[in-house]
Amino acid sequence: MKLKKKEISNWNEMASISPWWTVLNLDKYKSDDFEKKEFFKTGEKEIELVMQHLKELKIRWKSDNLLDFGCGVGRLTQALCPHFKHCTGVDISDKMIEVANRFNRYPDRCTYLVNQKDDLKLFSDNQFDIIYSSIVLQHIKKGLIYRYFKEFVRIMKPGGLFVFQLPYKPFFKKRVKNIIKKVVPNLFLNIYRKMRTKTTAHSNMCWIPARKIKRFFDEQKAELINKIPFTLYQQNDYYSYLYVIRKL
Numbered sequence: 001m002k003l004k005k006k007e008i009s010n011w012n013e014m015a016s017i018s019p020w021w022t023v024l025n026l027d028k029y030k031s032d033d034f035e036k037k038e039f040f041k042t043g044e045k046e047i048e049l050v051m052q053h054l055k056e057l058k059i060r061w062k063s064d065n066l067l068d069f070g071c072g073v074g075r076l077t078q079a080l081c082p083h084f085k086h087c088t089g090v091d092i093s094d095k096m097i098e099v100a101n102r103f104n105r106y107p108d109r110c111t112y113l114v115n116q117k118d119d120l121k122l123f124s125d126n127q128f129d130i131i132y133s134s135i136v137l138q139h140i141k142k143g144l145i146y147r148y149f150k151e152f153v154r155i156m157k158p159g160g161l162f163v164f165q166l167p168y169k170p171f172f173k174k175r176v177k178n179i180i181k182k183v184v185p186n187l188f189l190n191i192y193r194k195m196r197t198k199t200t201a202h203s204n205m206c207w208i209p210a211r212k213i214k215r216f217f218d219e220q221k222a223e224l225i226n227k228i229p230f231t232l233y234q235q236n237d238y239y240s241y242l243y244v245i246r247k248l
């Protein structure tokens with residue numbers, strides 16, 4: 001499965017309307033008129049919980065090089081910076097990266113890059129100690145997710161960790177909505193989207209059962225160490241896990 005140009009332009013179009021609201025789908029972030037500090041605090045809260053969780057697992061990791069995949073405006077990358085010597089944020093949208101650079105408080109050890117490919121050839125083998133990705137993979141088509149998964153294993157150091165959020169099943173209500181979406185003609189869906197968000201650009205949602213995640217990484221010389229429910233930002237639509245994978 002290939003990455004389509006439309007997927008790149010969708011993210012850029014949404015970022016042009018509001019990069020903040022594209023990241024966190026709350027009405028208060030639709031305009032530019034809010035305290036950015038408060039927005040970035042949501043990232044600090046998430047990273048605090050994740051670091052605490054990793055400590056509780058009593059696993060070792062190195063703090064040299066971190067990759068935040070699908071970094072958006074750097075909400076999480078900035079919160080990760082105090083924990084690592086160097087952080088790299090990568091995103092498909094150049095508009096997002098433009099904003100991330102404007103709000104980079106650690107220019108000497110935080111780099112933002114654009115990658116509009118379905119591979120991660122811009123990174124070398126065994127480069128990162130930790131790869132983090134939250135509320136990103138859920139918007140990528142399944143076939144592509146597995147391509148990126150293989151790339152993550154390649155660019156992780158042996159013993160390195162891949163920590164990520166991904167939905168594993170929709171709420172019943174959401175299943176019904178998804179069926180309705182399949183039968184309603186696209187024209188009507190687009191009119192509805194335009195009325196709600198001023199654009200027809202939108203992100204789809206993808207979910208993968210946990211047993212498939214485990215099986216996949218077993219085959220990639222990586223192990224699933226742990227998974228816990230991830231309930232931040234859950235808007236009654238999908239159940240997610242936060243997975244911790246280690247490259248063997």
Ligand SMILES: C[S@@+](CC[C@H](N)C(=O)[O-])C[C@H]1O[C@@H](n2cnc3c(N)ncnc32)[C@H](O)[C@@H]1O
Binds near residue numbers: 011023090115136139
């Ligand atoms: C909902 S935002 C989350 C941003 C960030 N992870 C956060 O939580 O603040 C999803 C981000 O994923 C990016 N994205 C989507 N598909 C991507 C891909 N194939 N490669 C890299 N980034 C991608 C989008 O451009 C967008 O910035």
